[in-house]
Amino acid sequence: MVEYWPNKQGLHLNNEVAHLFSNIQKKFSYNLSNITNNNLYIDILSNRSKNQLFHIILQELEVLILDIIELNLNIKNIKTLNHKILYDLIYKSSISFIKKLNTSEIFSLNINKQKLLLLKRLFLEDRLLIENLLIYIIFGSSKIKSEYFAFNSKNTPKEHVSILLENLIIQISNCVIFIIIENLKSLPKITNFLISNQLCNYIYISNRSIALFRNQLIWQDFLYLYIYQPKLIYSSRYKVWLISSNGLITKYIHTLRSEDILKLSKIKRIFIFYMEIQDLIIPKLEKTLLICSKILLYIFINFLGNSLIFFIRTIISGFYPT
Numbered sequence: 001m002v003e004y005w006p007n008k009q010g011l012h013l014n015n016e017v018a019h020l021f022s023n024i025q026k027k028f029s030y031n032l033s034n035i036t037n038n039n040l041y042i043d044i045l046s047n048r049s050k051n052q053l054f055h056i057i058l059q060e061l062e063v064l065i066l067d068i069i070e071l072n073l074n075i076k077n078i079k080t081l082n083h084k085i086l087y088d089l090i091y092k093s094s095i096s097f098i099k100k101l102n103t104s105e106i107f108s109l110n111i112n113k114q115k116l117l118l119l120k121r122l123f124l125e126d127r128l129l130i131e132n133l134l135i136y137i138i139f140g141s142s143k144i145k146s147e148y149f150a151f152n153s154k155n156t157p158k159e160h161v162s163i164l165l166e167n168l169i170i171q172i173s174n175c176v177i178f179i180i181i182e183n184l185k186s187l188p189k190i191t192n193f194l195i196s197n198q199l200c201n202y203i204y205i206s207n208r209s210i211a212l213f214r215n216q217l218i219w220q221d222f223l224y225l226y227i228y229q230p231k232l233i234y235s236s237r238y239k240v241w242l243i244s245s246n247g248l249i250t251k252y253i254h255t256l257r258s259e260d261i262l263k264l265s266k267i268k269r270i271f272i273f274y275m276e277i278q279d280l281i282i283p284k285l286e287k288t289l290l291i292c293s294k295i296l297l298y299i300f301i302n303f304l305g306n307s308l309i310f311f312i313r314t315i316i317s318g319f320y321p322t
Contacts, residue, residue: 005156007142016158017137021058024165027243028054035247039217040170041118041177044210049199053097053173060093061168065137075135075143082131083123089130094176101197117221118178121229122171124263128238128255129171133164150254163240163253170241170248178217187211230264233257 006013032050034043042050064085068078078085122129135143141156149160184190187207194200194210204210232239237252 003158004154005136005141005158005161007154007156008140009138010140013137013140020137020158020162020165021062024162024169024243025055025058027166030243030245031247032243033247035244036250038250039213039220040174040241040248041181041217042170042173044177044181044194044201044204044213045199046201050173052100053093053176054169056096056100057089057093057169057172057176060089060096063092064089065134068134068138075139078131078134078138082126085134086123086126086130090172090175090179093172094179097176098180101199117218117225118175121221121225122175124229124260125238127259128257130168133161133168136161136164145256148256160253163242163251166242167240170243181214233260233264 006016028051032047032054034040042053045053068085073081132144132148136156141153144153144156146153149156151157151160180193181190184193187210190210191205191207195205204213232252236254236257238255238257240251240253242249242251
């Protein structure tokens with residue numbers, strides 16, 4: 001039986017939020033290895049370090065929610081401040097994680113969302129990443145536009161809200177490690193930071209392995225930002241990261257993304273236009289080619305058949321001359 005998320009504020013919503021946070025904390029004890037074909041910056045961390053980082057982000061999210069309630073922000077305020085809210089969550093989570101390490105490394109975190117590919121991607125998806133989740137948690141499902149997802153907003157499955165929360169924690173965690181690595185800059189510093197704080201997965205303990213890892217992620221972020229993300233937006237899909245009993249996995253949810261199309265650059269819009277043309281022309285082209293191939297096959301078979309008959313008659317006439 002499908003259980004639904006509360007659609008308005010009240011004690012029922014508060015209890016469900018408490019259960020939601022409690023349930024996801026239990027998942028932090030699972031195997032947190034990435035079992036997909038896509039790399040994450042947190043792959044560089046050990047399971048224990050991921051667990052620690054996930055807890056920090058969940059705590060920062062709790063503080064953020066309480067601040068929004070205390071400031072009495074409405075939905076319009078959240079939509080207006082969504083970029084800043086996401087930025088603050090990333091920044092405060094990064095600072096809290098560094099403080100927890102008691103590291104001697106001096107950090108002056110620079111988060112440039114215009115230059116860093118991963119951040120550009122996240123801030124383009126801010127509504128799906130955090131805005132909807134905050135509205136579900138603070139105001140209930142009735143305040144979400146019904147056309148956003150493939151179900152009536154008043155009948156939002158609890159599992160859907162859980163998916164959004166898991167995705168947020170994994171994506172923010174990934175962003176935190178990305179920012180720390182980018183601010184350390186040099187490979188020796190990155191390696192020393194990871195090893196001295198006992199953070200790293202044993203696979204990444206050399207400068208060479210970390211360099212290869214970074215290069216793969218930079219290329220992956222580039223492809224996602226300029227090819228896969230526009231394709232997902234055009235297809236009205238959103239990729240989410242989840243915690244399963246076997247490790248971190250990805251799934252896709254269907255959601256209206258017409259607002260995201262307006263945020264795209266000219267190059268990405270050209271790519272979407274190309275896909276639209278492709279969707280229009282290729283089916284017709286395939287149909288035309290299929291008809292042509294059938295005609296050519298028919299002509300070839302007839303020609304081959306007639307040639308064979310002529311050849312047989314020639315042989316027979318050679319044996320039995322008139």
